[in-house]
Amino acid sequence: MNQHDLLNVRHASVNEAKIAMSETLEKRASNYSLDAALYNDPHMFRIDMEEIFQKEWLFVGMSSEIPKKGDYFTVEIGQNPVLILRDADGNINAFHNTCRHRGSVICTQHRGKVANLVCPYHQWTYDLKGNLLFAGTEMGQEFDTKQHGLKAAHCKTAGGFIFICLAETAPDDEFHDFLSTLNDYMEPYDVENTKLAVESTMIEKANWKLVIENNRECYHCAGSHPELLNTLLEWDDTEDPRAPQDFLDHYNAQAAQWDKEGIPHKLKSFGAVQRNRIVRMPLKKGTQVMTIDGSAASIKTLGRIQNRELGSMRILHLPNSWNHMQSDHFVVFRVLPVSAQESIVTTKWFVHKDAVEGVDYDPEKLRRVWDATNEQDKILGERNQRGVNSIGYQPGPYSNTFEFGVINFLNWYSNTTRNNLSSNNLSSNNLS
Known part of the structure; x- marks a missing residue:
């Protein structure tokens, strides 16, 4: 077999894998987890990299x-x-x-x-x-x-x-509207006058989709994240079907204060399955930010912010980021795939650029809650990966109330991957 024949075989193999992925995604039940191969197979991972991470924002x-x-x-x-x-x-x-x-x-x-x-x-x-x-x-x-x-x-x-x-032609669809809204919602923070205070990088031995799935639900929070739940209210937004009336009353009281300062807070989502979303949510009563005791993380608040009980503005961007914007600091998270069963999770904490370490803020206090939460999620993700790798694994059902964020993510992933694959004009007739 000469080099030309080898290249044809390789091309056919790649094409066959793409067709198999497209067919698998087309047949999947939208409220069930994915087939194991989409979480652990190197060929499927390569397609994720080509069709998602080399084509999407x-x-x-x-x-x-x-x-x-x-x-x-x-x-x-x-x-x-x-x-x-x-x-x-x-x-x-x-x-x-x-x-x-x-x-x-x-x-x-x-x-x-x-x-x-x-x-x-x-x-x-x-x-x-x-x-x-x-x-x-x-x-x-x-x-x-x-x-x-x-x-x-x-x-x-x-x-x-x-x-x-990284694509030759970048998709714009709803992305322009998301960026415009992001500008408006981030205006109070004056990001150009912030600085990177702390950065952490963690290798998680789990497929990138398992990392994102874990983030998109708080079903596991009560049993796994005691530090986070000192301040975080687990409801996803004001439209969360689980949210009780006392939470809605708390939100409305906080929103009235935010309105006085001209702080944006209403839920904004973009795309049919909420690829991008922004919403400001209150933290627990009596807490200011996501520190271990809910007290201030930095003496200096950000931008034009005066009200320290600003809650957390949550920003989601699929496929690889979630973020928490608070009154005196903000935290951004980035997920990047390494292999079919390994991902890098990077967390960065930002404070006012004039805040002095050891005087205005303590890095250990700043990062303690999310360091603990990240490590807990790492354990959960790696256990999830090990279980998915088992011959006993088969796709399982998601809760429509507790895990609707996961359902939205996998619907976005499935639709986007299939659309990008179809743009390649794949068919069983072009494998020669």
């Missing part, structure tokens, strides 16, 4: 992480290293972190600051807009630097959130 970080020109951070989207940096005009750009010479990674550190981007392999040099400035005389007089700038990825910011898309 992903949350990568906050604009205040790179406040000045030349500031950057890096992120790995599967096998795709990406560079996020602020240029001399103050714009935030995303580039594939791979040199146009021989493909070496250019920025090898997680974050830093540069005047220009210099590849450490052969010193090819790019400006902050990705233009190739220097390739050396060795390339010859006919070499055109203008044809060898860094390859850009789509990049958008809203309310301090940075989103990227």
Whole structure:
């Protein structure tokens, strides 16, 4: 078998896997968990990476992480290293972190600051807009630097959130409306005047969908998250069918105070199955923020916020982020797949940029609740993965009241994957 034949076999195998996934998703019951292969098979994982993480908008970080020109951070989207940096005009750009010479990674550190981007392999040099400035005389007089700038990825910011898309053409559908609303809802926080206080990275030995599913329900909270439930009210929003009247009364009282300050709070959702949603929810009576005792995490509140009982503004962005915005700090979460059964969960805590560590805030107090919650969720996710791997596993039913968020997520995942696969014109007739 020659190389051409091998490539044809490989192409057929990949196509067959995509067709199998599409058919599996089409037949699935929407209120049941997925077939095991969609949680643990490397071929299915590859399709997730190609059809979701290389085609959809992903949350990568906050604009205040790179406040000045030349500031950057890096992120790995599967096998795709990406560079996020602020240029001399103050714009935030995303580039594939791979040199146009021989493909070496250019920025090898997680974050830093540069005047220009210099590849450490052969010193090819790019400006902050990705233009190739220097390739050396060795390339010859006919070499055109203008044809060898860094390859850009789509990049958008809203309310301090940075989103990227690796697709050639980025989907916009309802995303524009979400970004516009995100700008409005994040205005009180003045994100540009915040700073990264603490960051944690955790490897969870579970498929990325299991990580997200766990986040999309609080059915497990009472038995697993005592620290979180010191302040968190488990109701998903004001339309949660489980929410009792005393919660609704508490919400209405808090909302009246938020209205006085002009703080947005009403539920906004985008997409047929709530891919993106924003809602402000009160915390337990007598608590201010998500610390172990509910007391302030930082002396300085954020932006124009005065009312410390601001609750938590919850922001969801599928496929990879959930977030909690509070009066004196906010917490953002990012999930990125590593393999079929491994994910990276990154958590970042932000405070006012003038807040002084050890004086205005204690990092340990700031992070204690979510460090504990993340570790508890890691254990749950890894147990879930081990059980799914069993030959005894078969898809099980979700609760329509307690787990409707999970149902929404998997419906979004199923619809998006199938739509993206269908755009590839897959059929059993093109396997040759």
